[in-house]
Amino acid sequence: MLLQVSGLTKKFGGFTAVDKVSFSVARGEILGLLGPNGSGKSTTFNCIAGMLRPTSGSVKLDGEEVAGLNADAICHKGLGRTFQIPRPFRELSLVENATLAAYYGANGRITRAEAESRARDALQLAQLPTEASARVGGLGAAGLKKLELARALATQPKLLLADESLGGLDGGEMRQAADMLKHIRDVRGITIVWVEHIMGVLLSVVDRVVVLDHGAVIFQGTPREAQQDERVAEVYLGPPETRAA
Structure with missing residues (x-):
């Protein structure tokens, strides 16, 4: 496994934003990290990338522990990331x-x-x-x-963390962005973890998904399995009795 996250926890005072999150990413895989707004996706990303120091847990990149290292040190080890809001020079x-x-x-x-x-x-x-x-x-x-x-x-990353790459784009631009990430994996062999709250386009590209809710993992599996999972549906659509017929 290129990335192994084990028991990752991040607390802000008495609030637990990320609660014992564990998942792994195989070399060459595209993993979707999904969840509604406020589910802990970006906080998880920031702990992996070194923007935040985890309260506890392990993050191993290519077998080397990187949890708690600064972002520049983790970048030097081969982890690249995008940000939800671009801030170019x-x-x-x-x-x-x-x-x-x-x-x-x-x-x-x-x-x-x-x-x-x-x-x-x-x-x-x-x-x-x-x-x-x-x-x-x-x-x-x-x-x-x-x-x-x-x-x-x-x-020159071996692992790319893509944060909310579809935000602010129209339907055609979303499809183009998703195809571009798949092309980058296919032609360069770069492993990708893609954080997104928009499910539709992402599910057509990723190999597997991890779904978060209230900072905890509630599902891991294939896109097809995610679409059929009642707990995932409840997180996005609400309880069955509240959904439109």
């Missing part, structure tokens, strides 16, 4: 944004030429312009999501 070009990320990544010291080469490769993979003149100001919501993805890819 707007005064820089697309290439410059991705080049900075390449310097920050998993492969130690690299030259400027190597960083720029990785940046352009990541931009191309995210279907963005690679010309030096391309600026952030020309991007819409979908383009900003792509740039966020390109910056993560420029760090």
